[in-house]
Amino acid sequence: GLIRLGAHRTYRALWAARLLRGRLRRIAGAARRVVRAGALQAYYRVQLRLPVRADRAVFAAYWHRGYACSPAAIEQKARELVPGLHTSWICRAEDEHTVPTGIRRLTPGTYRYWRALARSKYLVNNVNFDRRLVKRRGQVLLQTHHGTPLKTMGLDLQDRPAAGGTMDFEQLLANVDKWDFSLSANRHTTLVWEKAYPSGSAGLETLEYGCPRNDLLRRTTAADVARFRESIGIPEGATALLYAPTHRDYRRTQHLGLDLERVVRALGPDFVILTRAHYSYEAPLVRGTHPRIIDVSDHPSVEAVALASDALVTDYSSLMFDYANLDRPIVIHSSDREAYEAARGTYFDLHSCPPGAIAHSEDELLDIFATGHWRGSRSAQLRAAFRARFCPYDDGYAAERVVRRVFLGDTTVQVPAASAVSLAERQPGPAPVPASVPVPALLSGTSPGRSPSTGPDRPTA
Template sequence: MQDYLRRCLDSILEQSYTDVEVIAVDDCSPDDSGTILAGYAARDPRVRVIRSVGNEGPGPARERGLAAAAGDYVWFLDGDDWLAPGAVRAVADRLRHTGAEVLVVGHADAAPDGATWRTGRGPALGRAPEVFALRDWPAAIDVLHVPWNKVVHRSLLDRLDFRFRPGWYEDVPFTYALLLAAERISTLDRVCVLYRQRAGAATATAGGGHFGIFPNWARVFDSLDDSRPDTALLRPLLFRRMIWHFIRVRGNDDRLESTLRPGFFTEMTAMYHRYLPSGGYPVPGGLEGVRHRLVAGGRHRTFLALRRTSRGVRFARRAARRGVTALTTAARRLRDLVLAGYYRLQLRRPVDPSLALYAAYWYRGYACNPAAIYEKARELAPDVRGVWVVRRDRAATLPPGVDHVVAGSPGYYRALARAKWLINNVNWPNPVVKRPGAVHVMTHHGTPLKVMGLDQRAYPDGVQDPDFDAQLRRTRRWDFSVSANPHTSRAWRTAYPRRHTTLETGYPRNDRLATAAAGDVARARAALGLTATDRVVLYAPTHREHRPGRQPYFEPETFVEALGPTGRLLVRSHYFHDRSARSAGPDHGDRVRDVSAHPCVEELFLAADVLVTDYSSIMFDYAVLDRPIVVYAPDWPAYRAERGVYFDITAEPPGAVVTTFAELLELVRADALDDPAARSARAAFRERFCALEDGRAAERVVRRVFPVP
């Protein structure tokens, strides 16, 4: 434990929210944990150390800590795990907003090498009602049953008079006692706890201690109150979870020596029949359901045979995949070597003085600032031949008459080596050589709210690409860097501190927004099947690269109902959620549409009366239209602390700001999306960020970069 304890304590004491007490229980650890705890207590008055009289295990240790705690809420944390930055403030804010007795928080698993990942085990917390009892959202039964993912009001613990018992699996009765008793449960769908996966943890150790699972689950069922009307609903679901848990433990041979396995299975069967609900329970389908039936029948040998068969099938499939993968990988490597050699040969040929190569969003298609520059260059510099790089699966999305090469093809490497101009809104791949006489134009693809480039070094938790030297090498290839406004120019100077010329021109892609007329709006709406009388809202949350898969809580159907009978909602994901691999997504009736696959975001801007976003840079572009914008920022403190931002969007917003879905609905129902305060905020925002957006940004770039007659 001593190897992990400092990180655990630091993660608590270094939180931005400081009103905490830390009760550290030294359960007579044989290592230096006691000395470490004493040092922290001497340095920080918030830390109090309690020493057990003997090593009693996590249950009694929690009891000792609970008896000493004075706070209104209790959060049990194991000494080898740690809290994510901003977690305590996010928890405090959520508790203050919901008044929850139990708050279930998200977690990520952490490997010994420091890698972290969201496991996806159990139901998504973001789908839960804002506040609920277990009968209202029984899916909470399937959330990981551990103490450290729950923050509990002390009054609930006192009312239950719950006592942890010695032994393993003591977390089972704790979890379900809380969930069954609480009338106000809430969730926080963000990573708060980093759960360390390590050898030597108690329940990962082989031994008879795993039989403790049975009395602890018995404690859950023996405490059920049949006079409660919701017991009939919850008992079958708890039973299914219990059998699932038994199967997971029995299915892991590392937990049970061979001599213990038959007896463990026999006890599984006994528990099955002891607590089987009289009306049955929802048996899972597929192989899991077969396992349940084998437990019911006490058929341990068949259970083992099924496991061996399943393992054999999985092994065969993996072996086949490995064989195919090895051949595919070898062929790909050979092809890459040939193409790399071809690229080097092409670099020996002269630069083509008439060729301009364009790309956007890692070859996803024809879009953004490069597309606007391409169109204006065709008009003002007709002697320059523009060619686009696209992925093979995106070639069909190009407008008619646009010349292109497929990424990775010989034509791609030929154009990449010989083009005089290379225009992109992201960096070209690392192996690309900047040739003498070639001109690289980095157009970027947004006004930065979140920190970028070298500025990310101050926010290591949000860094996805820690190779800052490589970032700088890519930056050295730039001759021009396009900027939308003075704020962006300042940000790029610190994010990408290299010698290149800043073109503070406005963003070319916004020219069509600045010059849009009523006819353009009508055509955009008609193309989407919208009428002139529809009240259209575009909802476009950003991607949280530091929390993959995390999205704000949002109910499309509820939101569109709040808009009223003429309301229409367009929902668009971030481009990182690769739209080429998905359809437009399921529609929620005819009033809600997923427009993530729509090829042109500017068309969506023109069609929408209102934009709702969180921290996406599209708010800076949409502001050109001078229409209402709502910042829905439910996790702003965490996002700001972890990902890092250049300014506080909630203090200098482009319109109204809300932090909960309930507040967003209230804003819509009160028709306060564009009240005087919102209009005033938008005017100041536009003056700061949109002053250059006059419809001529592309022209300014083209005249500076290309030979214009």
């Protein structure tokens, strides 16, 4: 209107005033953030001078994404075994619903958050805490990590710019020096952690106790499995395949190596696919809707999803090490092996000791299901060897061992402990469907001795 009236000077003045107002707002907002950050750090420094509270413990997982992984299993067991212990969980506001009642919730960057970090005796996380954390005398920091490592981690990423290009390795070493305990699921993991996360502190103790988050896989009933399947929406009697690929350091978006709609059509109406995106991606794995493709990326417990499924299809995800405890079929889909090895690298050749059948393309994957190889005797043998190597201590008591050593100071805890159950004696979580799994629709015939109608072998380890 001003331009139509020829009032160009007035227009420019108003436009300049609007720009100035926006700049002032941004400056004021930045100033408020600086003042608040300074006030928080001053408050934290004051709290650091107050006594450490021996009855307080702080837990977190996956950069404050919610109640999950081994810290959750340890927190639950600690409340059960440690008298008078008060626990807090750090999580974002949108994830507070995942935290059980009775546990104090802490929002990152608040006064309560910094007070808890300063004065709680026990600090438990599966990633690192804030780099500004000051490790006090009398505090105990337990690093649980989040899975058995297949892909390279820590300092081993120094020569892999696609994966570790933005990582601050000096800060990483400073964080490692704050650890008192480093949790390991098996001997392979122990050797990797000691190499990838070297500590300058002589007091760091590795706890080769098993993976606490896998305790649920050993302590679940058939009723629990049925409840998990119902909550997810798996049709009764259907065979549920969990598809969970890991992230790619050389890609900006989630890698989807399969045409899932084609796969689910080929498998037939008795199969459903559960898709779970890697936690580093916010978007669902598959866009659009298909009645037999169920996105479970937002499900708070990957362990419950695993129990609800009948088989796992993955690539290089550490979920395979956890899933092997269920003694259910695992199929590896490795379509970009060379690219993944070049960008990230692995600690061992998965093809030399796989947990089951390996497919290098979508057609090979469909053939594995068509012939029944995915749950045949050879796959069962590979799975048994994989379990023996990577799941020796996952007997359902890993969280208890951790709590007794870290929280109760029991230095006599060892593995195998008196309460540990040998591989041969362990009973995995009950399978969700009977052994007579439906034959995929794409199957036109079977080879002798490889009938898909035969139930999966369950050899003893």
